[in-house]
Amino acid sequence: MSAKKERPISKTAGWRELPSGGMIPAGGTAEAFKTGDWRTIRPVHHREHCIDCMQCWAYCPDMAILLEDGVRVIGMDFDHCKGCGICANVCPTKPKSIDMVSEIEAQRKDAEGEGEE
Protein backbone atom coordinates (compact mmCIF):
# COMPACT_ATOMS: atom_id res chain seq x y z
CA MET A 1 0.00 0.00 0.00
CA SER A 2 1.16 3.52 -0.66
CA ALA A 3 2.50 5.70 2.16
CA LYS A 4 0.06 8.35 3.36
CA LYS A 5 2.67 10.67 4.85
CA GLU A 6 5.49 12.31 3.00
CA ARG A 7 9.07 12.02 4.22
CA PRO A 8 9.81 15.10 6.34
CA ILE A 9 13.42 15.17 5.15
CA SER A 10 14.58 14.69 1.59
CA LYS A 11 17.06 11.88 1.01
CA THR A 12 19.06 14.13 -1.30
CA ALA A 13 19.30 17.09 1.10
CA GLY A 14 22.83 18.43 1.62
CA TRP A 15 24.27 18.90 5.10
CA ARG A 16 23.34 22.61 5.23
CA GLU A 17 19.63 21.88 4.69
CA LEU A 18 19.18 19.17 7.32
CA PRO A 19 17.68 19.91 10.73
CA SER A 20 20.50 19.93 13.28
CA GLY A 21 21.56 16.98 15.38
CA GLY A 22 19.54 14.34 13.54
CA MET A 23 16.25 15.86 14.61
CA ILE A 24 13.13 14.73 12.75
CA PRO A 25 10.90 17.81 12.96
CA ALA A 26 7.54 16.01 12.67
CA GLY A 27 5.55 13.25 14.34
CA GLY A 28 4.27 9.92 13.04
CA THR A 29 6.81 9.81 10.23
CA ALA A 30 7.28 6.04 10.40
CA GLU A 31 4.22 5.81 8.12
CA ALA A 32 6.25 7.32 5.29
CA PHE A 33 8.85 4.54 5.37
CA LYS A 34 8.48 1.02 4.08
CA THR A 35 9.91 -0.93 6.97
CA GLY A 36 8.35 -4.31 6.29
CA ASP A 37 11.03 -5.61 3.97
CA TRP A 38 13.02 -7.65 6.47
CA ARG A 39 10.03 -9.91 7.25
CA THR A 40 10.84 -13.64 7.01
CA ILE A 41 7.41 -14.92 7.95
CA ARG A 42 4.13 -13.38 6.91
CA PRO A 43 0.70 -13.37 8.58
CA VAL A 44 -2.13 -14.63 6.39
CA HIS A 45 -5.62 -13.58 7.45
CA HIS A 46 -8.53 -16.04 7.10
CA ARG A 47 -11.60 -13.86 7.01
CA GLU A 48 -13.91 -16.90 7.26
CA HIS A 49 -12.73 -17.71 10.83
CA CYS A 50 -12.29 -14.12 12.07
CA ILE A 51 -14.64 -12.84 14.77
CA ASP A 52 -13.28 -9.22 14.71
CA CYS A 53 -12.31 -9.39 18.36
CA MET A 54 -9.51 -6.83 17.63
CA GLN A 55 -6.91 -8.70 19.73
CA CYS A 56 -4.48 -8.69 16.77
CA TRP A 57 -5.14 -4.99 16.15
CA ALA A 58 -4.53 -4.11 19.80
CA TYR A 59 -1.32 -6.15 20.10
CA CYS A 60 0.32 -5.31 16.76
CA PRO A 61 3.43 -3.23 17.57
CA ASP A 62 3.46 -1.67 14.10
CA MET A 63 -0.22 -0.76 13.72
CA ALA A 64 -0.19 -3.00 10.66
CA ILE A 65 -3.63 -4.60 11.06
CA LEU A 66 -5.95 -3.02 8.50
CA LEU A 67 -9.55 -2.32 9.47
CA GLU A 68 -12.66 -1.43 7.58
CA ASP A 69 -14.89 1.14 9.27
CA GLY A 70 -12.74 0.75 12.36
CA VAL A 71 -14.40 -2.54 13.35
CA ARG A 72 -13.70 -5.18 10.69
CA VAL A 73 -10.29 -6.80 10.10
CA ILE A 74 -9.55 -6.90 6.38
CA GLY A 75 -5.86 -7.77 6.24
CA MET A 76 -2.33 -6.54 6.95
CA ASP A 77 -0.23 -3.55 5.95
CA PHE A 78 2.82 -5.34 4.54
CA ASP A 79 4.74 -2.06 4.13
CA HIS A 80 5.07 -2.02 7.91
CA CYS A 81 4.44 -5.59 9.16
CA LYS A 82 7.75 -7.09 10.40
CA GLY A 83 6.37 -10.60 10.65
CA CYS A 84 6.73 -10.84 14.42
CA GLY A 85 3.79 -13.25 14.68
CA ILE A 86 2.16 -11.66 17.72
CA CYS A 87 -1.17 -11.33 15.85
CA ALA A 88 -1.26 -15.06 15.09
CA ASN A 89 -0.25 -15.83 18.66
CA VAL A 90 -3.01 -13.80 20.29
CA CYS A 91 -5.74 -14.84 17.84
CA PRO A 92 -8.31 -16.71 19.99
CA THR A 93 -10.36 -18.49 17.29
CA LYS A 94 -10.13 -22.23 16.61
CA PRO A 95 -8.90 -22.71 13.99
CA LYS A 96 -6.74 -19.56 14.03
CA SER A 97 -7.81 -16.69 11.79
CA ILE A 98 -4.16 -15.73 11.25
CA ASP A 99 -1.43 -18.16 10.10
CA MET A 100 2.24 -17.40 9.76
CA VAL A 101 3.73 -18.64 6.48
CA SER A 102 7.16 -18.39 4.89
CA GLU A 103 7.62 -14.96 3.31
CA ILE A 104 9.76 -16.35 0.50
CA GLU A 105 7.18 -19.01 -0.28
CA ALA A 106 4.42 -16.41 -0.21
CA GLN A 107 6.33 -14.08 -2.52
CA ARG A 108 7.07 -16.95 -4.91
CA LYS A 109 3.37 -17.83 -5.01
CA ASP A 110 2.46 -14.17 -5.56
CA ALA A 111 4.89 -14.01 -8.50
CA GLU A 112 3.54 -17.23 -10.02
CA GLY A 113 0.00 -15.88 -9.65
CA GLU A 114 0.97 -12.72 -11.51
CA GLY A 115 2.67 -14.82 -14.22
CA GLU A 116 -0.52 -16.82 -14.82
CA GLU A 117 -2.48 -13.66 -15.42
Add this chain to the structure above:
Amino acid sequence: MSVVKQDPRNSTALTGNEAVAQAMRQIEPDVVAAYPITPQTEIVQIFSTYVSDGLVNTEYVPVESEHSAMSATVGSAASGARSMTATSANGLALMWEILYIASGTRLPIVMPVVNRALSGPINIHCDHSDAMGARDSGWIQLFSENAQEAYDNMFQAVRIAEHPDVRLPAMVCLDGFIISHGMENVFTLEDNAIREFIGDYMIERSLLDVEQPMTLGPLDLQDFYFEHKRAEAEAMVRSKKVIQSIAEEYEKLSGRSYGLFEEYKLDDAEIAIVVLGSTAGTARYTIDQLRAQGIKVGMLKLRVFRPFPFEELKQALAHVNVIGVMDRADSFSSIGGPLFSELRAVMYDSETRPLITNYIYGLGGRDINPRLIEQMVRELADVQEAGRLNQYVNYLGVRE
Protein backbone atom coordinates in the same frame (compact mmCIF):
# COMPACT_ATOMS: atom_id res chain seq x y z
CA MET B 1 42.33 37.82 30.66
CA SER B 2 43.46 41.40 30.81
CA VAL B 3 41.85 43.72 33.26
CA VAL B 4 40.77 47.28 32.56
CA LYS B 5 39.05 48.36 35.73
CA GLN B 6 37.96 46.56 38.86
CA ASP B 7 35.98 47.78 41.83
CA PRO B 8 37.49 46.20 44.96
CA ARG B 9 34.07 46.34 46.62
CA ASN B 10 32.96 43.64 44.22
CA SER B 11 35.71 41.19 45.12
CA THR B 12 35.28 38.17 47.37
CA ALA B 13 37.77 35.58 48.55
CA LEU B 14 36.67 32.37 46.85
CA THR B 15 38.12 29.02 45.86
CA GLY B 16 37.74 28.03 42.23
CA ASN B 17 35.00 25.58 43.14
CA GLU B 18 33.17 28.23 45.15
CA ALA B 19 33.46 30.69 42.28
CA VAL B 20 32.04 28.16 39.82
CA ALA B 21 29.21 27.21 42.19
CA GLN B 22 28.49 30.93 42.61
CA ALA B 23 28.38 31.28 38.82
CA MET B 24 25.95 28.36 38.63
CA ARG B 25 23.74 30.04 41.24
CA GLN B 26 23.69 33.17 39.10
CA ILE B 27 23.01 31.20 35.90
CA GLU B 28 20.29 29.29 37.77
CA PRO B 29 19.92 26.43 35.31
CA ASP B 30 16.57 24.65 35.14
CA VAL B 31 18.19 21.28 35.78
CA VAL B 32 21.45 20.12 37.35
CA ALA B 33 22.13 16.38 37.40
CA ALA B 34 25.42 15.47 39.01
CA TYR B 35 27.52 12.93 40.82
CA PRO B 36 30.37 13.84 43.17
CA ILE B 37 34.01 13.24 42.26
CA THR B 38 37.18 14.80 43.67
CA PRO B 39 38.14 17.57 43.05
CA GLN B 40 34.83 18.68 41.52
CA THR B 41 32.61 17.52 44.42
CA GLU B 42 32.41 20.92 46.10
CA ILE B 43 30.84 22.55 43.06
CA VAL B 44 27.73 20.39 43.10
CA GLN B 45 27.77 20.12 46.89
CA ILE B 46 27.68 23.91 47.27
CA PHE B 47 25.15 24.20 44.48
CA SER B 48 22.91 21.60 46.14
CA THR B 49 22.83 23.77 49.28
CA TYR B 50 21.65 26.68 47.11
CA VAL B 51 18.86 24.41 45.91
CA SER B 52 17.84 23.29 49.41
CA ASP B 53 18.09 26.85 50.73
CA GLY B 54 15.73 27.99 48.00
CA LEU B 55 18.27 30.40 46.48
CA VAL B 56 17.75 28.86 43.05
CA ASN B 57 14.72 27.37 41.38
CA THR B 58 16.63 24.43 39.92
CA GLU B 59 15.60 20.79 39.68
CA TYR B 60 18.58 19.00 41.24
CA VAL B 61 18.91 15.36 40.26
CA PRO B 62 21.33 13.34 42.42
CA VAL B 63 22.13 10.47 40.08
CA GLU B 64 24.01 7.21 40.67
CA SER B 65 26.92 7.77 38.27
CA GLU B 66 28.42 10.24 35.83
CA HIS B 67 27.03 8.18 32.96
CA SER B 68 23.59 8.88 34.39
CA ALA B 69 24.48 12.52 35.12
CA MET B 70 25.30 13.21 31.49
CA SER B 71 22.34 11.13 30.29
CA ALA B 72 19.91 13.04 32.51
CA THR B 73 21.45 16.32 31.38
CA VAL B 74 21.03 15.32 27.73
CA GLY B 75 17.39 14.45 28.35
CA SER B 76 16.58 17.64 30.16
CA ALA B 77 18.41 19.81 27.62
CA ALA B 78 16.43 18.13 24.83
CA SER B 79 13.21 18.77 26.69
CA GLY B 80 13.89 22.50 26.59
CA ALA B 81 15.54 23.06 29.97
CA ARG B 82 18.85 24.84 30.52
CA SER B 83 20.89 21.97 31.92
CA MET B 84 24.26 21.58 33.58
CA THR B 85 26.45 19.06 35.33
CA ALA B 86 30.06 19.04 36.53
CA THR B 87 32.78 16.42 36.74
CA SER B 88 36.45 15.46 36.85
CA ALA B 89 38.79 12.75 35.57
CA ASN B 90 37.25 9.27 35.77
CA GLY B 91 33.81 10.84 36.05
CA LEU B 92 34.34 12.45 32.66
CA ALA B 93 35.62 9.13 31.35
CA LEU B 94 32.43 7.43 32.51
CA MET B 95 30.41 10.05 30.61
CA TRP B 96 32.29 9.27 27.41
CA GLU B 97 29.62 7.83 25.16
CA ILE B 98 27.07 10.40 26.28
CA LEU B 99 29.48 13.30 25.57
CA TYR B 100 29.21 12.41 21.90
CA ILE B 101 25.44 12.07 22.13
CA ALA B 102 25.22 15.55 23.69
CA SER B 103 27.30 17.14 20.93
CA GLY B 104 25.92 15.01 18.09
CA THR B 105 22.37 15.89 19.14
CA ARG B 106 23.53 19.52 19.36
CA LEU B 107 22.49 20.16 22.94
CA PRO B 108 24.00 23.29 24.53
CA ILE B 109 24.97 21.79 27.89
CA VAL B 110 27.58 23.62 29.99
CA MET B 111 29.86 21.54 32.19
CA PRO B 112 32.68 22.65 34.47
CA VAL B 113 35.50 20.09 34.28
CA VAL B 114 37.88 20.27 37.22
CA ASN B 115 40.95 18.80 35.56
CA ARG B 116 42.41 15.78 37.26
CA ALA B 117 44.64 12.90 36.20
CA LEU B 118 42.95 9.80 34.86
CA SER B 119 43.67 6.68 36.86
CA GLY B 120 45.57 4.39 36.90
CA PRO B 121 47.65 4.29 38.85
CA ILE B 122 45.04 6.04 40.91
CA ASN B 123 45.61 9.75 41.36
CA ILE B 124 43.32 12.63 42.29
CA HIS B 125 45.54 15.61 41.40
CA CYS B 126 45.75 17.97 38.49
CA ASP B 127 46.59 17.20 34.93
CA HIS B 128 44.72 17.60 31.66
CA SER B 129 44.40 13.95 30.65
CA ASP B 130 40.65 14.00 31.34
CA ALA B 131 39.73 16.97 29.13
CA MET B 132 42.33 16.06 26.49
CA GLY B 133 40.81 12.63 26.12
CA ALA B 134 37.51 14.33 25.28
CA ARG B 135 39.08 16.72 22.78
CA ASP B 136 37.46 15.00 19.81
CA SER B 137 34.01 14.67 21.39
CA GLY B 138 32.59 17.78 19.73
CA TRP B 139 32.53 19.92 22.87
CA ILE B 140 33.78 23.50 23.06
CA GLN B 141 36.68 23.57 25.54
CA LEU B 142 37.62 26.74 27.43
CA PHE B 143 40.60 26.60 29.80
CA SER B 144 40.92 28.87 32.83
CA GLU B 145 44.09 30.20 34.45
CA ASN B 146 42.52 30.98 37.82
CA ALA B 147 39.22 31.15 39.72
CA GLN B 148 38.38 34.49 38.13
CA GLU B 149 38.67 33.08 34.64
CA ALA B 150 36.69 29.97 35.60
CA TYR B 151 33.94 32.23 36.96
CA ASP B 152 33.95 34.43 33.86
CA ASN B 153 34.14 31.49 31.45
CA MET B 154 30.99 29.96 32.93
CA PHE B 155 28.71 32.78 31.74
CA GLN B 156 30.39 33.04 28.38
CA ALA B 157 30.12 29.27 27.93
CA VAL B 158 26.35 29.45 28.37
CA ARG B 159 26.08 32.08 25.66
CA ILE B 160 28.49 30.32 23.29
CA ALA B 161 26.85 26.91 23.66
CA GLU B 162 23.33 28.26 23.16
CA HIS B 163 24.18 30.55 20.24
CA PRO B 164 22.13 29.60 17.16
CA ASP B 165 25.30 29.41 15.05
CA VAL B 166 26.87 26.98 17.49
CA ARG B 167 24.49 24.75 19.51
CA LEU B 168 27.29 22.66 20.91
CA PRO B 169 27.97 21.67 24.52
CA ALA B 170 30.83 23.42 26.31
CA MET B 171 33.35 22.45 28.97
CA VAL B 172 34.81 25.06 31.29
CA CYS B 173 38.13 23.55 32.38
CA LEU B 174 39.88 24.55 35.60
CA ASP B 175 42.90 22.88 37.16
CA GLY B 176 42.09 20.50 39.99
CA PHE B 177 43.15 21.66 43.46
CA ILE B 178 45.44 24.40 42.11
CA ILE B 179 42.39 26.42 41.04
CA SER B 180 39.51 24.42 42.48
CA HIS B 181 40.77 24.50 46.07
CA GLY B 182 43.08 27.52 46.00
CA MET B 183 41.51 30.69 47.41
CA GLU B 184 41.89 34.02 45.67
CA ASN B 185 40.11 37.32 45.24
CA VAL B 186 37.37 36.95 42.66
CA PHE B 187 35.48 39.88 41.18
CA THR B 188 31.88 38.84 40.98
CA LEU B 189 29.04 40.45 39.08
CA GLU B 190 25.53 41.36 40.17
CA ASP B 191 22.89 38.68 39.76
CA ASN B 192 20.77 41.00 37.60
CA ALA B 193 23.66 41.76 35.29
CA ILE B 194 24.29 38.05 34.77
CA ARG B 195 20.60 37.40 34.24
CA GLU B 196 20.52 40.02 31.53
CA PHE B 197 23.77 38.81 29.96
CA ILE B 198 22.77 35.16 29.63
CA GLY B 199 19.07 35.71 28.83
CA ASP B 200 16.53 32.92 28.51
CA TYR B 201 17.27 29.44 27.22
CA MET B 202 15.89 29.31 23.71
CA ILE B 203 16.01 25.94 21.98
CA GLU B 204 14.97 25.48 18.36
CA ARG B 205 12.47 22.73 19.19
CA SER B 206 11.64 21.13 22.52
CA LEU B 207 10.67 17.50 23.09
CA LEU B 208 7.95 18.67 25.48
CA ASP B 209 6.28 20.80 22.84
CA VAL B 210 3.21 18.66 22.09
CA GLU B 211 1.98 21.11 19.47
CA GLN B 212 5.07 20.40 17.36
CA PRO B 213 6.00 16.75 17.85
CA MET B 214 9.49 15.69 16.81
CA THR B 215 12.05 12.95 17.22
CA LEU B 216 15.52 13.40 18.67
CA GLY B 217 18.24 10.77 18.57
CA PRO B 218 16.83 8.54 15.82
CA LEU B 219 18.83 5.88 14.00
CA ASP B 220 21.09 7.79 11.62
CA LEU B 221 22.74 5.44 9.17
CA GLN B 222 24.79 5.55 5.97
CA ASP B 223 22.37 7.97 4.34
CA PHE B 224 22.39 10.83 6.90
CA TYR B 225 25.02 10.44 9.68
CA PHE B 226 27.82 11.87 7.54
CA GLU B 227 25.81 15.05 6.77
CA HIS B 228 25.02 15.54 10.45
CA LYS B 229 28.70 15.19 11.38
CA ARG B 230 29.64 17.65 8.62
CA ALA B 231 27.20 20.17 10.07
CA GLU B 232 28.62 19.57 13.56
CA ALA B 233 32.14 20.26 12.27
CA GLU B 234 30.89 23.50 10.73
CA ALA B 235 29.29 24.56 14.01
CA MET B 236 32.68 24.17 15.68
CA VAL B 237 34.26 26.33 12.96
CA ARG B 238 31.56 29.01 13.40
CA SER B 239 31.93 28.99 17.18
CA LYS B 240 35.27 30.82 16.96
CA LYS B 241 33.65 34.10 15.90
CA VAL B 242 30.88 33.65 18.43
CA ILE B 243 33.41 33.12 21.23
CA GLN B 244 35.15 36.35 20.25
CA SER B 245 32.01 38.46 20.00
CA ILE B 246 30.65 37.16 23.31
CA ALA B 247 34.01 37.94 24.94
CA GLU B 248 33.69 41.52 23.69
CA GLU B 249 30.20 41.77 25.09
CA TYR B 250 31.38 40.31 28.40
CA GLU B 251 34.22 42.80 28.58
CA LYS B 252 31.71 45.65 28.47
CA LEU B 253 29.93 44.07 31.39
CA SER B 254 32.92 43.05 33.51
CA GLY B 255 35.91 45.13 32.41
CA ARG B 256 37.77 41.87 31.87
CA SER B 257 38.87 41.06 28.36
CA TYR B 258 39.08 37.57 26.90
CA GLY B 259 40.13 36.23 23.54
CA LEU B 260 41.03 32.94 21.94
CA PHE B 261 44.36 33.19 23.73
CA GLU B 262 46.41 35.67 25.70
CA GLU B 263 49.88 36.84 24.76
CA TYR B 264 52.43 37.83 27.36
CA LYS B 265 55.61 39.61 26.27
CA LEU B 266 55.30 37.76 22.99
CA ASP B 267 55.69 40.74 20.60
CA ASP B 268 59.48 40.83 20.63
CA ALA B 269 60.05 37.30 21.93
CA GLU B 270 62.51 34.93 20.28
CA ILE B 271 61.41 32.03 22.44
CA ALA B 272 57.73 31.31 23.06
CA ILE B 273 56.17 28.96 25.55
CA VAL B 274 52.59 27.81 24.99
CA VAL B 275 50.53 26.80 28.00
CA LEU B 276 47.02 25.94 29.13
CA GLY B 277 45.53 26.65 32.54
CA SER B 278 47.07 27.61 35.86
CA THR B 279 50.68 27.10 34.74
CA ALA B 280 50.39 30.42 32.90
CA GLY B 281 50.69 32.27 36.22
CA THR B 282 53.96 30.54 37.10
CA ALA B 283 55.21 31.03 33.56
CA ARG B 284 54.44 34.76 33.65
CA TYR B 285 56.48 35.17 36.84
CA THR B 286 59.39 33.17 35.40
CA ILE B 287 59.31 35.13 32.14
CA ASP B 288 59.69 38.37 34.13
CA GLN B 289 62.72 36.93 35.92
CA LEU B 290 64.33 35.73 32.68
CA ARG B 291 63.55 38.94 30.81
CA ALA B 292 65.50 40.78 33.52
CA GLN B 293 68.46 38.59 32.55
CA GLY B 294 68.03 39.54 28.90
CA ILE B 295 66.38 36.34 27.65
CA LYS B 296 63.73 37.25 25.10
CA VAL B 297 61.02 34.84 26.13
CA GLY B 298 57.26 35.29 25.94
CA MET B 299 54.15 33.26 26.50
CA LEU B 300 50.99 32.33 24.66
CA LYS B 301 48.29 31.12 27.01
CA LEU B 302 45.62 29.27 25.06
CA ARG B 303 42.11 29.79 26.40
CA VAL B 304 40.14 28.11 23.63
CA PHE B 305 41.39 24.62 22.83
CA ARG B 306 38.18 23.63 20.99
CA PRO B 307 37.74 25.08 18.47
CA PHE B 308 41.50 25.10 17.90
CA PRO B 309 42.24 28.65 16.65
CA PHE B 310 44.85 27.57 14.12
CA GLU B 311 45.00 30.68 11.94
CA GLU B 312 45.41 33.04 14.86
CA LEU B 313 48.01 30.79 16.51
CA LYS B 314 50.01 30.57 13.31
CA GLN B 315 50.10 34.35 13.05
CA ALA B 316 50.86 34.98 16.71
CA LEU B 317 53.81 32.59 16.75
CA ALA B 318 55.25 33.19 13.27
CA HIS B 319 57.96 35.61 14.41
CA VAL B 320 59.59 33.47 17.13
CA ASN B 321 62.55 31.16 16.61
CA VAL B 322 61.67 28.43 19.08
CA ILE B 323 58.40 27.28 20.60
CA GLY B 324 58.17 25.14 23.71
CA VAL B 325 54.70 23.60 23.97
CA MET B 326 53.72 22.59 27.49
CA ASP B 327 51.35 19.64 27.69
CA ARG B 328 49.88 18.55 31.01
CA ALA B 329 48.82 15.30 29.38
CA ASP B 330 50.60 12.68 27.31
CA SER B 331 48.87 11.16 24.33
CA PHE B 332 51.14 8.09 24.41
CA SER B 333 51.40 8.43 20.66
CA SER B 334 55.21 8.57 21.05
CA ILE B 335 55.17 11.99 19.39
CA GLY B 336 54.11 14.14 22.32
CA GLY B 337 51.03 15.60 23.91
CA PRO B 338 47.87 16.81 22.16
CA LEU B 339 48.61 20.55 22.25
CA PHE B 340 52.06 19.89 20.79
CA SER B 341 50.94 17.72 17.90
CA GLU B 342 48.16 20.12 16.92
CA LEU B 343 50.29 23.24 17.18
CA ARG B 344 53.13 21.59 15.31
CA ALA B 345 50.71 20.69 12.52
CA VAL B 346 49.52 24.31 12.37
CA MET B 347 53.07 25.69 12.14
CA TYR B 348 53.93 23.39 9.22
CA ASP B 349 52.28 25.99 6.98
CA SER B 350 54.16 28.87 8.52
CA GLU B 351 56.71 30.40 6.18
CA THR B 352 59.06 31.03 9.08
CA ARG B 353 58.77 27.50 10.48
CA PRO B 354 59.88 28.03 14.10
CA LEU B 355 61.46 25.03 15.83
CA ILE B 356 58.84 23.39 18.02
CA THR B 357 59.45 21.04 20.88
CA ASN B 358 57.21 19.50 23.50
CA TYR B 359 57.46 19.58 27.28
CA ILE B 360 55.20 17.14 29.06
CA TYR B 361 54.97 18.21 32.69
CA GLY B 362 52.92 18.11 35.86
CA LEU B 363 51.29 14.71 35.36
CA GLY B 364 49.26 13.57 38.36
CA GLY B 365 49.68 16.94 40.07
CA ARG B 366 53.52 16.97 39.97
CA ASP B 367 54.44 20.53 40.91
CA ILE B 368 55.49 22.90 38.16
CA ASN B 369 57.60 25.72 39.55
CA PRO B 370 59.68 28.65 38.26
CA ARG B 371 62.88 26.60 38.51
CA LEU B 372 61.50 23.98 36.08
CA ILE B 373 60.13 26.58 33.69
CA GLU B 374 63.51 28.35 33.75
CA GLN B 375 65.22 25.04 32.98
CA MET B 376 62.87 24.59 30.03
CA VAL B 377 63.46 28.10 28.70
CA ARG B 378 67.25 27.66 28.97
CA GLU B 379 66.97 24.42 26.99
CA LEU B 380 64.88 26.27 24.41
CA ALA B 381 67.60 28.94 24.24
CA ASP B 382 70.10 26.16 23.52
CA VAL B 383 67.86 24.87 20.75
CA GLN B 384 67.71 28.39 19.31
CA GLU B 385 71.48 28.66 19.34
CA ALA B 386 71.97 25.24 17.79
CA GLY B 387 69.28 25.92 15.19
CA ARG B 388 67.90 22.41 15.50
CA LEU B 389 65.94 20.18 17.86
CA ASN B 390 67.53 17.44 19.90
CA GLN B 391 64.23 15.70 20.47
CA TYR B 392 60.54 16.31 19.96
CA VAL B 393 59.38 15.28 23.40
CA ASN B 394 60.85 16.25 26.77
CA TYR B 395 59.54 15.23 30.17
CA LEU B 396 59.88 18.17 32.55
CA GLY B 397 60.16 17.43 36.26
CA VAL B 398 60.23 13.65 36.06
CA ARG B 399 62.91 11.76 38.03
CA GLU B 400 65.40 10.23 35.62
